[in-house]
Amino acid sequence: MKDEPMSRAENIRFEVKILDTGEKFSCSASDHLLRAMLALGRKGIPSGCHGGGCGVCKVKVTRGTFTSLVMSRAHVSEEEERDGIVLACRVMPTSDLEVEVVGKLKKAITRPKAFGLV
Amino acid sequence: MGVMRIGHVNLRVLDMDAALGHYMNVMGMKETHRDAAGNVYLKCWDEWDKYSLMLTASDRAGMNHIAYKVEKDADLDVFKKRIEDYGTAVEIVPAGTLFACGRALKFNLPSGHEFYLYAEKEFVGKDVGVTNPAPWPTDKKGIAAHWLDHALLMCELNPEKGINKVQESTDFMMKVFDFHLAEQVVVGPNQDIKAATWLFRTSTPHDLAFVGGPVMGLHHIAFFLDEWNDVLKAADIMAMNNVKVDVTPQRHGITRGYTIYFFDPSGNRNETFAGLGYLAQPDMPTVTWTEDQLWRGIFYHTGEEAGAFTSVYT
Numbered sequence: 224m225k226d227e228p229m230s231r232a233e234n235i236r237f238e239v240k241i242l243d244t245g246e247k248f249s250c251s252a253s254d255h256l257l258r259a260m261l262a263l264g265r266k267g268i269p270s271g272c273h274g275g276g277c278g279v280c281k282v283k284v285t286r287g288t289f290t291s292l293v294m295s296r297a298h299v300s301e302e303e304e305r306d307g308i309v310l311a312c313r314v315m316p317t318s319d320l321e322v323e324v325v326g327k328l329k330k331a332i333t334r335p336k337a338f339g340l341v
Numbered sequence: 342m343g344v345m346r347i348g349h350v351n352l353r354v355l356d357m358d359a360a361l362g363h364y365m366n367v368m369g370m371k372e373t374h375r376d377a378a379g380n381v382y383l384k385c386w387d388e389w390d391k392y393s394l395m396l397t398a399s400d401r402a403g404m405n406h407i408a409y410k411v412e413k414d415a416d417l418d419v420f421k422k423r424i425e426d427y428g429t430a431v432e433i434v435p436a437g438t439l440f441a442c443g444r445a446l447k448f449n450l451p452s453g454h455e456f457y458l459y460a461e462k463e464f465v466g467k468d469v470g471v472t473n474p475a476p477w478p479t480d481k482k483g484i485a486a487h488w489l490d491h492a493l494l495m496c497e498l499n500p501e502k503g504i505n506k507v508q509e510s511t512d513f514m515m516k517v518f519d520f521h522l523a524e525q526v527v528v529g530p531n532q533d534i535k536a537a538t539w540l541f542r543t544s545t546p547h548d549l550a551f552v553g554g555p556v557m558g559l560h561h562i563a564f565f566l567d568e569w570n571d572v573l574k575a576a577d578i579m580a581m582n583n584v585k586v587d588v589t590p591q592r593h594g595i596t597r598g599y600t601i602y603f604f605d606p607s608g609n610r611n612e613t614f615a616g617l618g619y620l621a622q623p624d625m626p627t628v629t630w631t632e633d634q635l636w637r638g639i640f641y642h643t644g645e646e647a648g649a650f651t652s653v654y655t
Contacts, residue, residue: 271653273585275355276402276608279653293355295608295655297401339528339632340536340553340651341498 237316241267242285242323255292256282256311256322268324273312280311287320342419344518344542347489347549348410348459349392350562352609353399353655357381359606360396367582368564368611369485370394373465376440385488385564386468386478391441393489394562402607402655404559407492408439408457409548417446417460423517424448436461451509452496453557483582484575486564490614491548493560495654498553500534507551511538514549521623523547524595528632536635539596546596546618558654561602563612572599575613579603587648594641595630602648609655 235252239259246267250259257280260268271279278298284307292313299308308325354360361381364370370383373392382392390410397405411417417433424431424446431448434457439445443461450456468478477485496506514520523546526537539547552560566572572590579586579601587602587610599615630638637644 269649269652271649272402272587272604272608272610272655274402274604274606274608276604276655277649277653279649293400295355295401297403336651338498338500338534338536338553339526339635341500341555 237287238319239316240319240321242321243267250316250320252315252317254315256314256316256320258312260311268311268322271312275310275313278310281308281325282311282314282322283308283325284314285321285323287316287318289314289316289318289320291315342416343412344458344520345410345412346543347393347491348390348408348457348462349395350407350489350492351395351397351405352559352562352605353401353403353405353607354396354605354609355399355402355607357396357398363582363584363605364394364396365482367483367578367584369481369483371468374440380440382440384465385486386481387487387565388489389464389466391463391465395440402609404454404492404494404609404655406455406457407494408442408445408459409542410462411458411460414443414460417444417458420458420518421446427513427517429513429517450494450496451513452494452506452551454494454510484564484566484571484578484613486566486613488565490545490563490565491550492562493550493552495554495556495558495560496551497555497557498534498536499555500529505534505553506557507538507553508535510551511535511540514540518542520549521621521625522627523621523625524628524630524638526595526630526632526635526638528635532631536632541621544621546598546621552651554651554654559609560654561610561612563614566599566613566615568615569599572601572613572615576601587653588640588650591643591647592641594634594638595628602650607655610653 236249240247244267248263248265269279271277275294294310294313374382381396383394436443441463442459445457445459469475520540524539528536537552539550585604596618598618601613
């Protein structure tokens with residue numbers, strides 16, 4: 224096998240820029256965007272289940288390349304995925320990235336609650 | 342006569358191997374069956390029926406159905422009539438429709454959640470047996486939760502449009518199945534909108550809970566632990582296994598339980614719930630939490646919204 228040793232691959236880091244806030248953080252090739260952002264104390268992408276199930280960390284990758292894990296079709300359709308819309312908790316960068324938070328869910332979790340819970 | 346307890350939950354998972362790693366190695370459940378369709382059935386060491394969790398591979402997370410066990414087969418006939426008299430559609434599905442279960446009633450709660458009642462499920466036994474048993478099994482893994490304790494279902498709540506599925510589902514469970522209301526959260530200008538309810542049939546404060554949200558879904562399934570030190574160790578085990586923890590060990594004001602919220606690898610929220618809370622009895626007065634104190638009720642120490650508690654569910 225001529226593959227790069229895992230330890231070296233894990234050390235490659237890329238820069239991720241959140242276009243909405245201008246916030247930047249670095250993310251290793253073996254980590255997902257959301258965990259890297261939170262581990263560095265950065266904010267910008269809503270954080271939820273970290274398993275591709277809840278859909279709250281939906282972003283559009285506008286520049287760069289990445290690999291991704293399975294994510295819920297209830298939140299990302301095949302068409303959206305083709306357009307670069309993904310869940311940040313399922314995405315590992317293979318280059319520097321620029322991402323936009325997808326608006327609807329961002330609003331849903333920051334909207335003031337009128338009746339305590341909703 | 343009557344509903345005894347939560348029987349099982351059927352969860353959808355995005356990656357079966359990852360899900361089994363979580364429920365077996367972290368939660369400590371054991372696989373008891375795998376069917377031709379690839380569904381996997383699991384039980385906790387202190388449970389005696391064949392399974393309390395059914396996992397189904399899917400392209401989306403969430404819950405397919407929830408099932409409760411009634412005491413006697415004849416109860417199903419009584420409940421079928423009561424459900425029909427309430428004006429809700431119900432069918433009897435034959436034995437085996439639910440794996441390893443007898444005939445069952447199938448219907449939807451007013452919230453839309455698919456619900457089953459059954460009286461019989463294949464007996465397997467506790468891991469420690471029934472003759473001079475050890476207090477816990479020596480081959481336990483991970484957190485080694487005792488049993489599936491309860492579920493919290495999110496129900497559509499939109500007071501501006503007059504929609505309150507928390508109220509409707511609560512009324513349904515109380516009037517049709519004799520569930521008792523242990524605690525409730527009331528909100529709105531007149532404090533008359535039920536935004537969340539905790540209902541019981543056992544002697545603990547909740548076997549089922551409803552909370553209002555924008556859309557229906559599964560908020561969490563909870564597994565029982567004995568006491569506070571088990572909660573601490575459970576959180577340690579979650580960290581060792583890189584489980585995404587939503588809310589670290591805390592006390593609930595509501596139910597008084599000791600809790601951790603966390604997510605399975607597909608994003609379905611789990612809870613470990615420890616302690617009795619208190620002895621719940623049918624004649625107990627309902628506890629009410631007002632809108633200004635609702636977060637004190639949910640997370641007692643901080644009294645504030647934590648994690649992604651109401652905004653994130655499957």
